[in-house]
Amino acid sequence: MADPRARYFRQLRRLRRGARRWSVLAGGFAGATAILTPYAGLGLPDAGWAAAAGGSLALALWRWSDLRALSAQAPPPALAAGQGNPLLVAAVQRVPAARAAVNELRRQRARFSLRGSAAAGPWTRLDRASLTLAGLAGRLSGPGEPAVLEAAVAERSLRDLAGRVASVEKALRVTPADARPELERAHRTLADQLDAGVDAYERLVAAAASYVAEDGRSATEHPAVGRLTEASDLLRGVAAGLAELRGARTEPLHTPN
Structure with a gap:
């Protein structure tokens, strides 16, 4: 599995880009609708511009809401120094000699943290x-x-x-x-x-x-x-x-x- 902290920030960036993109589209469609709509009222072609503006605005609001909800969550903690990628560690530990080396590294790190x-x-x-x-x-x-x-x-x-x-x-x-x-x-x-x-x-x-x-x-x-x-x-x-x-x-x- 990937690093949860890195996945969190990737998802945050993706939501922010989506929210901005749909906000720009909603503004563009709304402006086009306001300019092209005849004063006599909406015709059938103008209904398409209005629908596109409304849909873009709804999607923009949805993305901004998801972005706020994700931003309110605390990011996952970073991997400890020497812990490495969990998937890589699991693969290495399937080899007996490598597993012994990983266990020894962990013991040495724990012993160093207790020094003094x-x-x-x-x-x-x-x-x-x-x-x-x-x-x-x-x-x-x-x-x-x-x-x-x-x-x-x-x-x-x-x-x-x-x-x-x-x-x-x-x-x-x-x-x-x-x-x-x-x-x-x-x-x-x-x-x-x-x-x-x-x-x-x-x-x-x-x-x-x-x-x-x-x-x-x-x-x-x-x-x-x-x-x-x-x-x-x-x-x-x-x-x-x-x-x-x-x-x-x-x-x-x-x-x-």
């Missing part, structure tokens, strides 16, 4: 933990699957909370002195909630790693070890048999005296 705030440290920890969990998600089968869904919901909530912390911190810079104490208390509460949430998320990732480790560990040895041992024994047996066969072929034949 109290949310920057927890955001970085959350980034590391979420990337770790993404590497474990493919092995969290069975009882571990609901944990992946819960982690995704919690991550979105924590990122929103980090944005709130940074926004309140920016507002503190312009807050009058008499209103600062209350806003500072609210900021500390949000920052504490963010720290506690990231701590819980990191504990979830540690639990997921323990689950993956225990799920892949058997009581004795890994099945792959047993299969490799059997294959090694088989190869050694085949090699020994070939060696015996080659030795039997190279031994000299002894004839009796």
Whole structure:
């Protein structure tokens, strides 16, 4: 889809051109009607001029009305820097490597926007933990699957909370002195909630790693070890048999005296 803001201004320009064009035509037809109409009254040919003037005037009024209605609406917001055309972004994200690059770009942009705030440290920890969990998600089968869904919901909530912390911190810079104490208390509460949430998320990732480790560990040895041992024994047996066969072929034949 096209940029909504650009589409809004294109439609505005189109309505303005149409309103002006029909206004000029209505004025021209009205003038022609006033000049060409005989004093005795309208004849059949003059009725055409009058109809054209009336129709043009109605269309001009209609276009001006649409223009006023559209101008009264607020224009859509501009695309954020780096967001790009939504259609182009959707096409790029169909390619796995490009999707990873776009996601990394968004993470870096969000991290840069939080630079210097109290949310920057927890955001970085959350980034590391979420990337770790993404590497474990493919092995969290069975009882571990609901944990992946819960982690995704919690991550979105924590990122929103980090944005709130940074926004309140920016507002503190312009807050009058008499209103600062209350806003500072609210900021500390949000920052504490963010720290506690990231701590819980990191504990979830540690639990997921323990689950993956225990799920892949058997009581004795890994099945792959047993299969490799059997294959090694088989190869050694085949090699020994070939060696015996080659030795039997190279031994000299002894004839009796």
